[in-house]
Amino acid sequence: MSELGSDVKQETNEYLIFKSICHNSEKYKLYYYISSKYFFCYSECHNMSIYDLIMKIKKCEFKDAFNLLKDIVGNLDRPFIGFGDNEFIEDLDDIEVPELKEIDKPFLYNMYLKKEIKEWSEEGISYEVQQKFKIRYDLKGNRAIIPVFDDNGKTIGIRTRNFNPRDIERRGKYIPLFYGDKCYNFPTSSMLYGLNITKQNILKYKKIIITEGEKSVLKGDEYYPNGNCCVAMLGSNLSKVHKKIILDLANGDKSFEVIMAMDKEFEIYDSQERIEYEKKIIKNLDGLNQYCKCSYIVDKEGLLDMKDSPLDKGKKIFESLIKSRKLIN
Ligand SMILES: [Zn+2]
Structure with missing residues (x-):
């Protein structure tokens, strides 16, 4: 991040706060969540991987972002771990499907109500189907809570669908759930919802x-x-x-x-x-x-x-x- 132009403003066990270099701002609204390994820009850009962030700052393609990051890490004399090599494999048969980590979510079904999402019922999604997909409602935040599972039913992340116009404007319609200090994000490119x-x-x-x-x-x-x-x-x-x-x-x-x-x-x-x-x-x-x-x-x-x-x-x-x-x- 220092190479890209930001110092660390604050560091906790869960996240680090950086300058919003993603959209060229001096404000510190860019958070990196340690467990999900994802960034979240609270003012404009929302959810980003390190590659998304570099692509945005440097206005470049994935391949260039990859090489830049590789150079930066290389200069630090540290081993490469989890560098998303999949992007360069030509033969689909050689791709590895990563096993996504199960999230700890003791609060999930206690905190959020079993309640019909009216906005969705009006669109023809019945309460019965909402239940089947374990969709919950956050009364306080007026938003749908959407747990995300891998194909074996293991919970790998939680998304939210905001309904308050102000939240939509500020944060976007669909964003990961932030609860306590944690961000329940997951790599959407490594799983298929449903x-x-x-x-x-x-x-x-x-x-x-x-x-x-x-x-x-x-x-x-x-x-x-x-x-x-x-x-x-x-x-x-x-x-x-x-x-x-x-x-x-x-x-x-x-x-x-x-x-x-x-x-x-x-x-x-x-x-x-x-x-x-x-x-x-x-x-x-x-x-x-x-x-x-x-x-x-x-x-x-x-x-x-x-x-x-x-x-x-x-x-x-x-x-x-x-x-x-x-x-x-
Ligand atoms: Zn931003």
């Missing part, structure tokens, strides 16, 4: 539907209580570890299908935006198509609004979008 619930269906039906956010997975369960095949990337980038998780599910079966169901990012079908949108989706599937069937949803008929997930407008529209999906050879 897999603990939908894995058996994915194996049975030999298909996986990749969405961006948690709510899409919950909606999938609403539409198909016993056949939901949705997971969420918790972002818009399908990482190499994500792809390896999918390959392991496909288990060498070339008829296994990966269906990308990303949020709509164009207004008019015949537009440059739509072309860029499809390019982004196809890039996400890069490398997977030699192992299994790959397809994606693109809204040709104008059934969705901008920023909608393909699951946002009900089961009928979702099925019509699935039917007209595009296959990648």
Whole structure:
């Protein structure tokens, strides 16, 4: 951090406080959480890995951030541990899926209520489904508490969905839970949300539907209580570890299908935006198509609004979008 331009303002057992060099501010709003190994900028940038931070400051690509960090650490004469080498492995088969640490959360189910998230019920996610995914409500903070599990049901992190406009503006809609001195963050690029619930269906039906956010997975369960095949990337980038998780599910079966169901990012079908949108989706599937069937949803008929997930407008529209999906050879 000193190399990047910040001193340490304060250090505790849980975190260190730095200058917000992420957005070029003199204020000390950038926290590094020791157990999650993630940064959090409280004023603007929110959640960041060390690589995200360097990429932001230096306005560079991941590869350059990696090399810069390697140089800095190299000069300190310290061993390299956990350097995310996965990014440079070409063959997906060689990727290692890291085992994520179980979090200690004795407070979680005592602190937060079993209470319906009204905002979500109004969107068609029933209380029953909210319960199935162990979603809780924080009365004091007016926010949804979203525990995140690995595919075996181990709790690996906790996210929150803010509903207060002021919190959304200040901190963002979806942020990790901060409780006491701890930040319940986790590497979203190393897990697929919902897999603990939908894995058996994915194996049975030999298909996986990749969405961006948690709510899409919950909606999938609403539409198909016993056949939901949705997971969420918790972002818009399908990482190499994500792809390896999918390959392991496909288990060498070339008829296994990966269906990308990303949020709509164009207004008019015949537009440059739509072309860029499809390019982004196809890039996400890069490398997977030699192992299994790959397809994606693109809204040709104008059934969705901008920023909608393909699951946002009900089961009928979702099925019509699935039917007209595009296959990648
Ligand atoms: Zn910042």
